[in-house]
Amino acid sequence: MSDQPRVFLVDDHELMRAGIRAEISGSVTIIGEADEVAAAIDLIGERCPDVVLLDVHLPHGGGLMVLREVHRTNPEIRFLALSVSDASEDVISIVRAGARGYVTKNISGTELIEAIMRVAAGDAVFSPRLAGFVLDAFAGSKGEDFVASLDVELDQLTPRERQVLRLIARGYAYRDIAGELGISTKTVESHVSSVLRKLQLSNRHQLTNWASERDLG
Amino acid sequence: MPVTTADRPTLGTPQRPFRRSRENAVLGGVAGGIAIRFGVSERTIRILFALGALAGGVGLLAYVTTWITVRRSGEDQSIIERLTRHEKQRHTIFVIFIAIVVTLMLFHSIGLHQLGSFAWTVALSVIGLFAVWRGTSADERAGIDATISAAPILAHTPTSRRALAARVLAGAVLIIIGLVVLSRVGGIWGAAVPSLLGAITLLGGLLILLAPWWLETVRDLSHERRERVRAEERATMVAHLHDSVLQTLTLIERSAGDEQAVRRFARGQERELRKWLFDPNHAGEASNQVETVSTVAKRIEAEVEDDYGVRVELVIVGDCAVDEHLLAMLAAGKEAAVNAAKWSGAPIVSIYIEVEPELITMFIRDTGTGFDTTQVASDRHGIAWSIRGRMDQHGGRTVVKSELGSGTEIELAIPRRKL
Numbered sequence: 183m184s185d186q187p188r189v190f191l192v193d194d195h196e197l198m199r200a201g202i203r204a205e206i207s208g209s210v211t212i213i214g215e216a217d218e219v220a221a222a223i224d225l226i227g228e229r230c231p232d233v234v235l236l237d238v239h240l241p242h243g244g245g246l247m248v249l250r251e252v253h254r255t256n257p258e259i260r261f262l263a264l265s266v267s268d269a270s271e272d273v274i275s276i277v278r279a280g281a282r283g284y285v286t287k288n289i290s291g292t293e294l295i296e297a298i299m300r301v302a303a304g305d306a307v308f309s310p311r312l313a314g315f316v317l318d319a320f321a322g323s324k325g326e327d328f329v330a331s332l333d334v335e336l337d338q339l340t341p342r343e344r345q346v347l348r349l350i351a352r353g354y355a356y357r358d359i360a361g362e363l364g365i366s367t368k369t370v371e372s373h374v375s376s377v378l379r380k381l382q383l384s385n386r387h388q389l390t391n392w393a394s395e396r397d398l399g
Numbered sequence: 400m401p402v403t404t405a406d407r408p409t410l411g412t413p414q415r416p417f418r419r420s421r422e423n424a425v426l427g428g429v430a431g432g433i434a435i436r437f438g439v440s441e442r443t444i445r446i447l448f449a450l451g452a453l454a455g456g457v458g459l460l461a462y463v464t465t466w467i468t469v470r471r472s473g474e475d476q477s478i479i480e481r482l483t484r485h486e487k488q489r490h491t492i493f494v495i496f497i498a499i500v501v502t503l504m505l506f507h508s509i510g511l512h513q514l515g516s517f518a519w520t521v522a523l524s525v526i527g528l529f530a531v532w533r534g535t536s537a538d539e540r541a542g543i544d545a546t547i548s549a550a551p552i553l554a555h556t557p558t559s560r561r562a563l564a565a566r567v568l569a570g571a572v573l574i575i576i577g578l579v580v581l582s583r584v585g586g587i588w589g590a591a592v593p594s595l596l597g598a599i600t601l602l603g604g605l606l607i608l609l610a611p612w613w614l615e616t617v618r619d620l621s622h623e624r625r626e627r628v629r630a631e632e633r634a635t636m637v638a639h640l641h642d643s644v645l646q647t648l649t650l651i652e653r654s655a656g657d658e659q660a661v662r663r664f665a666r667g668q669e670r671e672l673r674k675w676l677f678d679p680n681h682a683g684e685a686s687n688q689v690e691t692v693s694t695v696a697k698r699i700e701a702e703v704e705d706d707y708g709v710r711v712e713l714v715i716v717g718d719c720a721v722d723e724h725l726l727a728m729l730a731a732g733k734e735a736a737v738n739a740a741k742w743s744g745a746p747i748v749s750i751y752i753e754v755e756p757e758l759i760t761m762f763i764r765d766t767g768t769g770f771d772t773t774q775v776a777s778d779r780h781g782i783a784w785s786i787r788g789r790m791d792q793h794g795g796r797t798v799v800k801s802e803l804g805s806g807t808e809i810e811l812a813i814p815r816r817k818l
Contacts, residue, residue, distance in 0.1 A: 243403070288710070310749060314714035317753070321717060351714045352762045352808070353749025 187302035190231035191215040192222045192248060193264070194240050198287065202235065202264075205291035210298055219243045223251045230256060232302045236281065238265035238272050249279050262301045270315045274389060278382050283307025300356075305371040306378040313350035316381060319389050320344075336384045339377065346373045404472040408434040408441060418472040419465075426546065427466035427531070427539075453595070456520030463527030471539055478534035488533065495526055521598070537625060547614065570608030577601030643671055659708040666704050692725060692759070693718045696752055699733045703748065707740035710747045717754030719815070724793040728761060728813045731789040731797075735763040735809040743767025743807060759813050766806040772799055786811075 189210045193199045194217045203212060214229050216222035219242050226234055226248070234252070238245040249261050261281040265272060266288075273284050282301045285294065286309055297307040308316070320339050339347070349359045356374075360367045381389070405414055406422040414435055423431030423441055430448060434441035451458020467478040482488045499522045535543065580597035647668040654660040693715045700711040721729070732750065739748045745767030752761045786809065787797045795813035 310712055310714045310751070314716050314751070317716045348751070348753070351716070352751040353712060353747070353764045353766075 186211045187232040187298060188213045188229075189298060190222075190226055190229065190234045192217075192226075192234060192240070192245065193237040194218065195237075198237070202294070206295050206298065209295045219247050222248045226252050226259065227255055230259065232260065233298050234259060234261045235298070236261050236263050236276075238263050238267060238276050246276055246279055249276065249281060253280050260301050260304070262297060262307060270318075273312055273315055274319070274381075277312070277378070278389065280382065282378070284312045285309050286311065300371070304375075306374045308347070308350050308374055308377075310351045310353055313347040316377060317344070317347050317351065319386065320380075336380050337386050339380065343373050343377050343380075346370060347377060350374075404432070405435055408438055410438055410440065412438045414438065417469060419469050421472040424542070426543065427462070428471060429462055429465045429469070432469065432472070433465075456524070459524045460520040460527070463524045463531070467527055467530045467534065471536070474536055474539075478530055481536075482530055482534040491533075492526075492530065495529060499523075499526060521602075532621075540621065544618065566607060566611075570604045573600050573604030573607065575604075577604055639675065643675075644668065663705055663708045666710065667701070670701055670704070690721050691718050692721055692729070692752060692754055695721055695726070695729050696732075696750065699729060699736065700750065703733065703736045703740055707737065709740040709745070711736065712747055712749045713752075714750070715752045715754075719754050719759075722816065724795070724813055724816065725759065727789050727793045728759065728795055728811050731786045731795075732761045732763055732809075732811055734786050734789075735811075739763060739765035739767065739807060743769070745806065755815070757815055759815050761811040762808060763811075764806065764808040769801045769803045769806050771803060772801050 187210050189206070189212050191199055191202060191212060191214070193202070193215075196217070199215055199217070203215075206212070210233075213231055214225050216225050219240055222240075234248075236245045236248060240248070245263060252259055252261075257280075263273075263276045263281040263284045264287055265276075265284070266286065267273070277284055282304075283297060283306050285297050285307060289297070289309075300307050316339075320337075345363065346359060349362060354362065356367050356370045359370045363370075404416070404418045404420065406420070408414075408423075408431075417436040418432055420428035420431030420435055423435065425431075425445075430444040431441050433439075433444045448458045448462050451461060470477045470480075482492065503522055531543075577597050577600035580600060647664050651661050651664050654664070696713055696715055700713045703709065704711050719725075732752075736748050736750060739745065743765040745765040747765070749764045750761070751764075753759070790797045790811055790813070793813060795811060798810040799807070800810070801807040
């Protein structure tokens with residue numbers, strides 16, 4: 183029991199919470215739920231879960247506010263963002279604010295459990311769509327943004343990272359990617375984590391535009 | 400995208416971006432916003448504005464300008480952005496501007512030129528306040544309304560005869576004093592001080608005399624307009640919900656036994672609602688839009704989902720207009736997706752399209768049963784040929800990878816031709 187990750191659930195829809203609870207409760211320990219921003223911030227701070235499953239769209243400030251407030255005091259708590267939205271700015275801003283991953287709500291139960299485990303272990307989780315956004319945001323890195331970027335290393339993806347993201351976007355699971363590229367799953371995870379780091383630290387204008395619009399720049 | 404800023408300034412810590420404060424506001428939240436932005440006390444900023452207002456009205460003008468050009472915390476448009484969206488509004492603003500300039504020139508020619516710079520700044524500020532009145536969000540307007548209603552003297556419509564008399568008397572006395580002071584400009588005080596005092600007294604008198612009735616009219620007008628806009632919005636929303644969501648729910652109820660149909664209806668409705676909510680171009684003008692890779696691909700996603708009851712996970716990186724070669728590739732890709740939906744047994748078909756400067760690639764993947772690429776059944780052979788044949792004809796290439804038990808992936812690529 184004790185090695186199951188302790189998960190906290192934040193979603194304003196009772197039905198959605200019930201559905202998620204039913205799907206994951208066998209494999210993780212759910213230590214609390216909240217349906218609004220203020221309660222979520224208090225309870226998460228109190229119970230210190232391993233992973234917070236966070237709905238991006240909450241009334242009164244959104245998941246972004248929960249994430250920022252919790253990270254101010256407990257930066258070690260990991261967040262996995264859940265959303266029904268496809269809007270790139272939602273996704274990018276929550277990930278830039280510090281979420282370890284992003285999945286859409288129509289994800290299957292087993293995939294969700296796998297994603298939680300991965301985040302609990304400190305790795306990153308990208309949905310195909312997030313991988314697409316990131317490729318889009320980091321596209322055209324040869325030259326056109328060269329002048330604007332001070333930190334070239336942060337503002338570009340390595341060819342390997344690009345390859346990994348492409349495979350995620352094509353619908354490959356991590357172990358399929360490992361098989362395809364002839365590397366270990368651990369290496370795939372470290373590539374994805376490195377992309378996450380660049381996503382959070384890079385100043386590429388496309389990212390900062392999305393983010394500064396939401397006061398993250 | 401709306402941005403919400405902090406409620407209070409943190410002294411010594413500037414915070415970005417600059418927004419008018421929502422919580423920390425007396426009128427427009429300008430001083431509060433500046434205080435938060437630069438991390439100083441809002442009282443300092445307010446005193447600076449007040450001093451600036453005495454210096455030829457500059458502070459007043461600066462305040463009003465900031466009010467209309469800077470977005471309020473949590474809102475996605477500034478007052479001026481909201482106003483200039485409509486041509487008609489722009490015309491109104493222009494006409495008022497001209498009217499005020501003409502009035503000032505008239506004043507000038509009948510000898511009231513002593514008013515000088517003060518009159519100009521006040522006049523411009525009045526235009527600004529008019530803009531505020533027309534362009535604030537409903538939420539902010541409610542706040543201002545409350546502030547004005549709470550103001551002493553100004554806001555209460557006189558109910559008794561005595562109150563009315565007192566108001567008229569006070570107003571008239573102030574107006575007369577103001578006019579007297581203004582007419583004696585010059586002498587030992589010079590021009591600036593008396594004209595300032597006179598103008599303030601005159602304005603005060605006018606306000607006391609007329610404010611209650613004016614406010615009432617303004618409130619009624621804006622209230623009525625707001626109601627009308629709200630009713631229109633509601634009607635559009637109701638029409639949409641009825642046409643799409645209600646219809647689909649009925650369909651789902653009627654086919655409750657058929658799992659595949661239910662899933663198909665739900666997915667179709669989800670797609671449509673998403674488009675309605677998140678796509679700014681949904682307002683029916685799709686027909687004269689240029690067809691691009693992404694519009695065609697989204698249509699393919701919808702068709703395959705509708706016809707075969709699978710989920711299509713579509714990811715597109717980059718975009719460009721389509722030509723006949725690209726259309727051929729997308730058609731071949733659709734064929735592949737239909738194949739996957741029909742034969743593989745997998746619940747999800749992934750489509751990934753990447754538009755690069757020289758090359759466009761498309762991957763169609765499922766994690767279903769797969770097949771042996773060397774021994775294809777004759778019907779599947781035909782379909783594979785129709786994919787490959789199409790691609791060859793347009794100078795593209797096709798790679799089919801499949802393994803029994805772990806799925807199939809088809810890769811299509813075509814060089815990009817400059818249009």
